[in-house]
Amino acid sequence: MYLPSASRYANPSLYRRSGRSGLKLPLISLGLWHNFGGVDAYENARAIVRRAFDLGITHFDLANNYGPPPGSAEENFGRMLRTDLASHRDELIVSTKAGYDMWAGPYGDFGSRKYLLASLDQSLLRLGLDYVDIFYHHRPDPDTPLEETMGALAHTVRSGKALYVALSNYNHVQTARAAKILRELGTPCLIHQPRYNMLDRWPEPELLPLLEQEGIGCIPFSPLAKGLLTNRYFNGIPADSRAGHDPRFLRPEHVTDVVLAKTRELDTIAKSRGQTLAQLALAWLLNQKAVTSTLIGASRPAQVEDCVGATRNLQFAADELAAIERILTAS
Numbered sequence: 001m002y003l004p005s006a007s008r009y010a011n012p013s014l015y016r017r018s019g020r021s022g023l024k025l026p027l028i029s030l031g032l033w034h035n036f037g038g039v040d041a042y043e044n045a046r047a048i049v050r051r052a053f054d055l056g057i058t059h060f061d062l063a064n065n066y067g068p069p070p071g072s073a074e075e076n077f078g079r080m081l082r083t084d085l086a087s088h089r090d091e092l093i094v095s096t097k098a099g100y101d102m103w104a105g106p107y108g109d110f111g112s113r114k115y116l117l118a119s120l121d122q123s124l125l126r127l128g129l130d131y132v133d134i135f136y137h138h139r140p141d142p143d144t145p146l147e148e149t150m151g152a153l154a155h156t157v158r159s160g161k162a163l164y165v166a167l168s169n170y171n172h173v174q175t176a177r178a179a180k181i182l183r184e185l186g187t188p189c190l191i192h193q194p195r196y197n198m199l200d201r202w203p204e205p206e207l208l209p210l211l212e213q214e215g216i217g218c219i220p221f222s223p224l225a226k227g228l229l230t231n232r233y234f235n236g237i238p239a240d241s242r243a244g245h246d247p248r249f250l251r252p253e254h255v256t257d258v259v260l261a262k263t264r265e266l267d268t269i270a271k272s273r274g275q276t277l278a279q280l281a282l283a284w285l286l287n288q289k290a291v292t293s294t295l296i297g298a299s300r301p302a303q304v305e306d307c308v309g310a311t312r313n314l315q316f317a318a319d320e321l322a323a324i325e326r327i328l329t330a331s
């Protein structure tokens with residue numbers, strides 16, 4: 001029987017309001033994209049989630065297609081919700097998404113009302129929940145009218161199957177249009193989930209200022225660049241690392257000399273701050289005004305502990321920021 005740590009909420013500054021909403025999210029949130037599927041060891045996945053909850057992480061992020069096989073991360077998390085977390089539903093923010101290929105035929109992908117509403121019903125069944133806290137459109141659909149997609153999101157709130165709606169992978173122009181429609185429908189966009197980390201800063205010039213202006217939160221995914229912004233690859237490519245065993249999105253050839261040179265320099269700055277490289281990468285993101293939370297992945301409980309440790313030092317001196325900037329912008 002799992003009894004969560006009694007001190008899990010000891011640090012109230014671990015939570016930040018999402019944009020101008022009433023919802024607070026933990027500075028570190030846990031995503032279940034990798035390591036929580038049907039092919040993964042359930043007891044390890046369970047240990048990661050328990051450790052996260054013990055450390056005050058209240059937000060767990062899923063999508064219809066997380067696995068493999070697709071859907072199995074929701075099934076596994078549903079099992080945890082029925083067991084370890086059964087008496088803690090109201091302490092949790094569970095998000096899921098639809099937008100990528102999920103089932104065969106013309107109705108299992110992108111952004112039609114038909115797809116989004118059916119997908120959320122399927123996710124709720126797999127999770128064993130009556131509602132999710134946040135329902136995302138996972139990526140923009142170039143062919144479906146935005147009014148239809150946003151109308152479907154708004155319907156999920158009106159039908160009580162989602163509390164808030166959100167966007168992922170939309171650029172600033174798409175986000176501005178979608179946010180206007182959602183506001184008019186009375187279901188404002190809670191948060192945006194872009195890929196954003198020290199090595200990939202595409203949201204900075206236009207998306208982040210827009211989110212601040214619109215009062216929409218921001219939760220960067222892959223804040224550790226899938227593991228590149230950690231000490232994981234300093235001594236080669238470990239067999240149990242993502243680049244070592246899961247070639248879907250991070251391959252050995254992505255661990256380049258250029259990346260390693262930059263991350264070693266960043267590691268020196270991290271050490272001077274008493275942090276690990278992962279902690280520096282997360283603290284740097286959390287230092288951006290628009291950022292509400294960072295959405296990490298983990299393959300073991302110790303990584304979650306390390307990441308949560310980032311919150312012990314979120315302040316940067318001007319010369320530290322300048323040194324980081326020089327490293328990141330050097331060609």
Ligand SMILES: NC(=O)c1ccc[n+]([C@@H]2O[C@H](COP(=O)([O-])OP(=O)(O)OC[C@H]3O[C@@H](n4cnc5c(N)ncnc54)[C@H](OP(=O)(O)O)[C@@H]3O)[C@@H](O)[C@H]2O)c1
Pocket residue numbers: 030031032033034061062138168169193220221222223224225226227228230231232240241242243278295296297298299300302303304306307
């Ligand atoms: N909306 C979207 O389109 C989208 C796309 C991608 C991801 N996401 C969301 O974002 C979440 C996180 O993505 P991600 O897994 O790519 O994030 P990430 O945090 O950039 O990378 C996670 C990986 O970094 C390594 N790691 C984590 N903490 C570490 C530490 N303290 N020390 C050393 N290594 C550490 C682990 O790699 P090893 O496995 O090698 O140990 C872990 O699997 C996903 O689960 C998902 O919820 C959303």
